[in-house]
Amino acid sequence: MKNFVFLFICSVILGNLNLNAQREVIEYHLDEDAKKIYWGYYLGANKKDFKINYNNPNTYINVEPGVGFNVGLIGGWNINKNISLRIEPGLSSNTKELAFTNIAGGARDSIRQIGATYLHFPLLLKLHTDRIGNVRPYVIGGVSYDYNFSSNEKNPDDNSNGEFRMKSNNFAYEVGLGVDLYLPYFIFSPSIRGTFAINNELVPDNDPNSQWTGPIDYFGTRGVFINFAFH
Numbered sequence: 001m002k003n004f005v006f007l008f009i010c011s012v013i014l015g016n017l018n019l020n021a022q023r024e025v026i027e028y029h030l031d032e033d034a035k036k037i038y039w040g041y042y043l044g045a046n047k048k049d050f051k052i053n054y055n056n057p058n059t060y061i062n063v064e065p066g067v068g069f070n071v072g073l074i075g076g077w078n079i080n081k082n083i084s085l086r087i088e089p090g091l092s093s094n095t096k097e098l099a100f101t102n103i104a105g106g107a108r109d110s111i112r113q114i115g116a117t118y119l120h121f122p123l124l125l126k127l128h129t130d131r132i133g134n135v136r137p138y139v140i141g142g143v144s145y146d147y148n149f150s151s152n153e154k155n156p157d158d159n160s161n162g163e164f165r166m167k168s169n170n171f172a173y174e175v176g177l178g179v180d181l182y183l184p185y186f187i188f189s190p191s192i193r194g195t196f197a198i199n200n201e202l203v204p205d206n207d208p209n210s211q212w213t214g215p216i217d218y219f220g221t222r223g224v225f226i227n228f229a230f231h
Contacts, residue, residue, distance in 0.1 A: 025133040028182040032231075033081070033131070040074035040187075040231025048094045048223030051197070052216060059102045059215035068094030070225055072120065084126045086140075092120045094223070098164070103211055112164040112212075119147040122174055134182035141175040144195065146221075151203075158205040159212035165203035172197045172221070178229075189229040197221045 032038060049065040072090015079085060095115040103110040121144060128138030151168040158165060178191025197220030204213045 027131065028134055028184055029187055032187060033078075036078055038074075038076045038078070038231055040076075040189075040229055042070065042072055042074060042088065042090070042227045042229040044070040044225060044227035046070055046092060046094055046223050046225045048221055049096060050098075051218070051220050051222050053218040054215050055217045056102075056215035061216075062099040062101060064097040064099070065223075066095040066097070068092065070120070070227060074229060074231060076126070076231075082128055082130070084128075086122075086124045086126055086142075088120075088122045088124065090120050092118045092146075092225075100212060102215065108162060112159070114164060114166070116148050116150045116166075118149070121145045121147075124174065128180065131182075136180040136182075137177070138180065139175075139177050140191065140193065142173070143198075144172050144174055146170045146172065148201075153203050158207075159210060160205065160207070164212070165205075166201045166219075167199070167203055170197060170201050170221070171199055174225075176225070178227075187231050189227075189231070191227050191229065193225040193227065195221070195223050195225060 046068050047065050048068070049063040052061055052063070054060075070090060070092045072088050074086060074088050076084050076086045093116070095113065098112040098114060100110045100112075122142055123144070124140050124142035126138050126140045128136050130136070148166060148168050148170060152163055152165040153168045155163050155165055157163040172195050174193050174195045176191055176193025178189055181188045200218050200220060202213060202216055202219035204210065208214060
């Protein structure tokens, strides 16, 4: 999916450049570019897994990534014609499966389903080129805060009772690229973005020698977001 979106963005840019070279183009929404504050919303999909570092080299956890959805609002402040600051509060949902290859036994001990719904709150800096007709490519990056509604952080039960626990409050950094397409009735902005956890999201089991969490040094979310924004 992410390769398709990247190729789609590139083909749109090249196609519009060719079209602009052949004929005079009516530029839409010039008034939107002049605004200091703008609003919008986005819909999209994500694919997430985990980056895991181990204390014990004989441990390996197989992560089966899951595909989920994103939805949220956009608030932007145009600092100048090429730089804007954005907030994108929204919800993100995803389910992943962990297979602990170091643990013998049935699925109850070796398999964990990790379902999560996040309040996702990024603070981003958007750097874009001058308009090329009705196209404006951009790069975007920043930091984000995630509240994990499904974390189980305060659950007294741990993996010995089948409960995998993660922290509720998490931070990440994000980088991506996209393109603003100025259409007659709205501005459409497809983008692709990577997100990478900063803090360790794992809540260790009560037993420090737990076969599930004892061998893990770092456990953090990483993923790809594909968003389709409208404003």
